[in-house]
Amino acid sequence: MQSETKAHVDQLTSPAGDPVAVLRFEGDIASTSKDAVIGTYQALPKETAKLILLDFSKVDYINSSGIALVIQLLIEAANSGQKVSAFGLSAHFTKVFTMVGIPKYASLFPTQAEALAAL
Amino acid sequence: MSELKPGPVAKPTTVEVRLPSRMGYEKVAMSTAAAVAQLMGFRAGRIEDLKTAVAEACINAIEHGNRLNEKLSVGVVLNAGTDSLEVKVIDDGKGMSKQPAKPNIDRKMHGQEDPRGMGMFLIQALVDEAEWVAGTDGKSSYVRLVIRLDKDEE
Numbered sequence: 306m307q308s309e310t311k312a313h314v315d316q317l318t319s320p321a322g323d324p325v326a327v328l329r330f331e332g333d334i335a336s337t338s339k340d341a342v343i344g345t346y347q348a349l350p351k352e353t354a355k356l357i358l359l360d361f362s363k364v365d366y367i368n369s370s371g372i373a374l375v376i377q378l379l380i381e382a383a384n385s386g387q388k389v390s391a392f393g394l395s396a397h398f399t400k401v402f403t404m405v406g407i408p409k410y411a412s413l414f415p416t417q418a419e420a421l422a423a424l
Numbered sequence: 425m426s427e428l429k430p431g432p433v434a435k436p437t438t439v440e441v442r443l444p445s446r447m448g449y450e451k452v453a454m455s456t457a458a459a460v461a462q463l464m465g466f467r468a469g470r471i472e473d474l475k476t477a478v479a480e481a482c483i484n485a486i487e488h489g490n491r492l493n494e495k496l497s498v499g500v501v502l503n504a505g506t507d508s509l510e511v512k513v514i515d516d517g518k519g520m521s522k523q524p525a526k527p528n529i530d531r532k533m534h535g536q537e538d539p540r541g542m543g544m545f546l547i548q549a550l551v552d553e554a555e556w557v558a559g560t561d562g563k564s565s566y567v568r569l570v571i572r573l574d575k576d577e578e
Contacts, residue, residue: 335447335448336447337447337448366451368450368476368479368480368483368543369480369483369540369541369542369543369546370483370540372542373538373539373540373541373542374539376529376532376533376539377539379533380532380533380535380539383533395472396469396472397469397472397473397476401476401546401550404545404546404549405527405542405545405546406527406528406529406530407529409529409530410529410533
C-alpha cells in the first residue's frame with residue numbers, strides 16, 4: 306500500500322566550491338523507508354561528504370515514523386560534523402517539520418537553488 | 425458524486441471505513457477523510473492537516489492498539505456536520521493512559537528521547553479537538569478528532 310521509497314545521490318558544488326551530496330527521495334517516507342533514508346545516507350563517505358542536502362520535492366507522504374528517520378539521519382550527521390539542509394517540502398510538511406523542531410538542526414528551503422546558495 | 429458541490433453539508437452525513445491492521449492502509453482512511461473534507465468545502469491547507477492527523481491516528485491504532493494483528497481491523501467513522509467534521513478511529517486496544525507530550529528535538533538529538541513518538545503530538549496540534557477514549561471493556565478504544573470549517577471557508 307505504501308509506495309516504495311526511492312533514493313539516489315547527486316553530487317553538486319556549493320558557491321564556495323565545496324562538494325555537496327544531494328539525497329533525492331521519491332515516494333513515501335514511512336517506517337519502511339529505513340534503507341532508503343538511513344542506508345543511502347550511511348553510504349556517503351563521511352570524510353568528504355560534509356555538506357548534505359535532502360531533496361523532498363518528489364515526496365508526497367511523510368508520516369511520524371518517516372520524520373523519525375530524518376531525525377535519526379540528523380543525529381548521525383551531527384555526530385559526524387556534517388551540515389544538513391532540506392528543500393522541496395510542501396507547505397504542509399514544512400509546517401510539520403517546523404512543529405517538531407527540525408529547522409533547529411537542518412534549515413528548510415523551498416528550492417534546491419536557495420538551499421545551495423545558503424551553504 | 426458528480427452532482428455534489430463543495431460546501432457545508434445540509435444534513436449530518438456519516439461515512440465509515442474498515443481497515444486491515446497493516447501499515448500503509450492508513451492512506452485509505454486519509455484519502456477518504458480528504459474526500460469528505462473537500463466535499464464539505466475545507467480549504468486545501470486544512471485538508472492536509474486532517475490527512476496527517478487521520479493517518480497518525482490510524483497508524484497508532486494499527487501499531488499500538490491492534491499490535492499489527494491482521495485478524496483485527498481498525499474502524500474509521502467520519503461524521504460530517506454542518507460546520508465540522510468529526511473522525512473516530514477505533515481499535516481493539518486498551519487505549520491511551522496519558523496525554524501526548526510535545527516532542528523535544530534537543531532531547532531527541534542528544535539521545536535522551538526516542539526519535540519516534542510524535543504521532544499523538546501531531547494529531548493534537550493539527551486538529552481543533554482531539555481526545556483519546558479508553559473502551560469500557562478494556563478494548564474498543566478510540567481517538568476522536570474534530571476539525572471545524574473556518575468562517576472564510578463556508
